[in-house]
Amino acid sequence: GFCGDPDDETCWFQCSGPGRYQCRVSGLVFDMTGGGDVFYRVVPWNRSLLGPHGKKPAGPLFDISCQQRSVARLHLPHCEVRSTGRCHFLSVAHLHDEGVEFIRPERITETHIVISITGFSAFGNVKDEDSPPDPVRALVLLFYRPPADPDVTSFLNVLLLPRNIVIRDLKRSRKKLSEDELFIDVPPHCKLHPDQVYTLSTSPENESVKVQPKEAEFDGEHYKDYFPSFQVTLKTLIRDIHLNLVEKSSSSCVWERDVHLLPAKMKTQLLSSEQLKEIRSSIIDRISGPNLKSLLDKLQLKGMMTEPESEEAGEMKSRHDKAQFIIDTTVRRKGDDASSEMIRFLCELDPYFSKDLGL
Structure with a gap:
């Protein structure tokens, strides 16, 4: 699970007995000697502690705690390509109140560095500063x-x-x-x-x-x-x-x-907004009176036009003015969802006209 401040999130897991457990979020693996609650989070490196020892970060730094002290081994994910033979440049830095100590791995697998631990605080992979820049x-x-x-x-x-x-x-x-x-x-x-x-x-x-x-x-x-x-x-x-x-x-x-x-939804919305701008004049000039009335009814039914807006549009004698009012006053000002709905309504009302408009 996760706990703490959303801006500084802490992961945790609870186990009731011994075993090996892997975190699907961080890739960390814990060898447990018994039950316990383990808390861990990513914290920034203090490079000034590594420089004097000729080391540099080779992985995230994890602040780890376990009140029951039941973590026997820690497996830290690494990103080295083991076939290059350069993994011997790797070690694990343990940062604590007294400073930093460097732990030699018990073994290095294709994906993890394995160390035994007794104390807690911050652990992270490091490599020698003069290690070759292998992939x-x-x-x-x-x-x-x-x-x-x-x-x-x-x-x-x-x-x-x-x-x-x-x-x-x-x-x-x-x-x-x-x-x-x-x-x-x-x-x-x-x-x-x-x-x-x-x-x-x-x-x-x-x-x-x-x-x-x-x-x-x-x-x-x-x-x-x-x-x-x-x-x-x-x-x-x-x-x-x-x-x-x-x-x-x-x-x-x-x-x-x-x-x-x-994403599909965003494509529709953005394209609809752009399409409506491009075909606005064509709709105003060419939409038929019956289709315009049906469009007005659909928009009102869907709650995309208020009753006063619908009444104002209905009182307009000019088809051109009515179409312009519907597009500019009610649809374009109400965002992408309204634009998408209007284009969908047009396609339903007159597929041939909509296809001719490029919809």
């Missing part, structure tokens, strides 16, 4: 900020991160920066070289799509403050985009995906 398992994560009506400009933030970050912590951090930002769920896995430079290209690639910066270095120690490596600015409404991440030195593609930017 690590990494993630390319996408966060999309959709357009704010009436502006059609949107932003796609691209984050290059080590695989052993805690994604729930990342999402919470991103949410603080922008409430409207959406996580785009695409396969994120790849291998990246720390300190290597990468470029991001897009398709379509034209003046309406801008990637900045032109290139970015992969920071393999990015474990708490999660900022984009690239930002793609989309100056028109784009449903789908192809992304291609290339290592600059070798020109080799390390990750590419076709990305669907808009």
Whole structure:
């Protein structure tokens, strides 16, 4: 479960007996000698404690406590590629009131570093500062900020991160920066070289799509403050985009995906809002009197027009004025949902007219 301040969330689990338990959120594994309540959360690294020892972060720092002291072993997720043979650069830092101690692993599996523990406080993977920049398992994560009506400009933030970050912590951090930002769920896995430079290209690639910066270095120690490596600015409404991440030195593609930017509901709303602006004049000029009356009835029935608004529209003699009043005064001013509903009603009332309008 989760407890504490939403801005500083703590995970916890309760077990009634010995066993091995894995957290599906953090990837941590606990070997328990008996029952207990374990609490843990991600906290920032204090790099000044690592520097004098020639160490740097190689994973999140977890503040862990267990009142019953029944955790015998801790398995911390790592992102190293074990086949490179470089895992001997890894150890675990234990930060406590007296300072920091470095624990040699009992063993290193493909995914975890295993250590025995007796005391508690903060634990996190570290590696030697002079360790070679071999590739690590990494993630390319996408966060999309959709357009704010009436502006059609949107932003796609691209984050290059080590695989052993805690994604729930990342999402919470991103949410603080922008409430409207959406996580785009695409396969994120790849291998990246720390300190290597990468470029991001897009398709379509034209003046309406801008990637900045032109290139970015992969920071393999990015474990708490999660900022984009690239930002793609989309100056028109784009449903789908192809992304291609290339290592600059070798020109080799390390990750590419076709990305669907808009959830189905949002696609409908945004397209409806834009469509209504584009076809407003055509509707006003060409909608028939009977269809206009039926549209008025449907809008009132659905509560999208108040009774005074409906009466005012009904008193208008000119079909042109009535259509303009309905679109401008009642629908466009009431947001995307109203626009979507109006277009749906038009399609139901006159499919041929709607098809001719491009609906």
